[in-house]
Amino acid sequence: MEDKLWKTLSRETVLQNGKWLTVENHTVELPDGRQISNWPWVITPDYINVVAVTADGRFLCFRQNKYAIKDGLTLGIVGGYIEPGEDPLLAAQRELREETGYSSPSWTFLGKYAADANRGCGVGYLYLAQQAVFEEKAESDDLEDIEIIFLSKTEVQASLKAGEIKVLGWAASVALAFQYL
Numbered sequence: 001m002e003d004k005l006w007k008t009l010s011r012e013t014v015l016q017n018g019k020w021l022t023v024e025n026h027t028v029e030l031p032d033g034r035q036i037s038n039w040p041w042v043i044t045p046d047y048i049n050v051v052a053v054t055a056d057g058r059f060l061c062f063r064q065n066k067y068a069i070k071d072g073l074t075l076g077i078v079g080g081y082i083e084p085g086e087d088p089l090l091a092a093q094r095e096l097r098e099e100t101g102y103s104s105p106s107w108t109f110l111g112k113y114a115a116d117a118n119r120g121c122g123v124g125y126l127y128l129a130q131q132a133v134f135e136e137k138a139e140s141d142d143l144e145d146i147e148i149i150f151l152s153k154t155e156v157q158a159s160l161k162a163g164e165i166k167v168l169g170w171a172a173s174v175a176l177a178f179q180y181l
Contacts, residue, residue: 004030004031004039005031006028006030006031007029008026008027008028009026009027009028009029010026010027011024011026011027011041012025013025017070019045019046020028020081021042021043021044021137022042023040023041023042023043023045024040024041024042024043025037025038025039025040025041025099026039026040026041026129027039031058032120034162040119040120040162041119041120042116042120042121043121043122044104044115044120044121044122045081045082045084045122046081046082046088046122046123046124047079047080047081047082047122047123047124047125047169048078048079048080048082048088048091048092048095048124048125048126048127049077049079049124049125049126049127049128049169049170049173050077050078050079050092050095050096050126050128050129051110051125051126051127051128051129051173051176051177052077052096052100052102052104052129052132053079053128053129053130053131053135053177053181054102054131054132054150055131055132055133057152057153058150058151058152059150059151059152059153059155059156060077060078060100060102060132060148060150061075061076061077061149061151062075062076062077062078062128062146062147062148062149063075063076063146063147063149064076064145064146064147065145066166066167069166069167071166074164074165074167074170075159075164075165075166075170076146076165076167076170077165077166077170077173078092078095078096078099078100079095079169079170080094080095080098080099082125088089088112088125089107089109089125089127091125091163092107092125092127092129093107093129093180096129096132097135097136097138098138098139099138099146099147100132100138101135101136101137101138101139102129102132102133102135102136103132103133103135104129104130104132104133105131105133106129106130106131107127107128107129107130108127108128108129108130108180109125109126109127110126110127110173110176110177110180111125111126111176112124112125112126113126113169113172115169122150124169124172124173126169126172126173126176127173128176128177128180128181136159153178153181156161156174157178160174165175
């Protein structure tokens with residue numbers, strides 16, 4: 001199969017909501033020459049997710065409520081937006097420190113993935129942080145109440161299988177991390 005790219009012929013902003021969300025309508029041309037107008041495109045900041053494992057082999061997780069999770073608590077991992085111009089690894093290290101107070105000397109890049117292949121929605125940079133150690137009190141600016149918990153690999157695997165990690169990017173990050181552990 002040939003690598004044929006779509007072309008953006010024009011774009012119109014239909015919603016600008018601060019730095020977190022822009023919605024555009026695009027006119028696109030498919031590789032076969034067909035044109036589609038009013039193709040919705042969603043722009044959100046790129047983000048990081050971090051699967052953090054402590055020096056004694058425990059997974060650093062959160063139990064929390066998220067606005068989009070309507071059926072209760074979810075098990076989560078470190079995540080956050082990348083600031084404009086910020087290197088994704090530095091964003092991951094910053095978020096780990098801010099949200100948990102931990103740092104790590106050992107980082108593995110798990111990959112870079114589009115959040116939505118047809119509509120944009122940012123790119124996720126996923127990381128595994130091993131040998132994480134507590135450095136200082138967390139200074140998170142998260143809006144949700146979070147409970148930091150430590151789980152064994154077996155407990156995280158069971159939680160993933162049971163659907164207790166209810167955010168796709170988090171579940172993918174955890175599943176990818178298991179490939180390296």
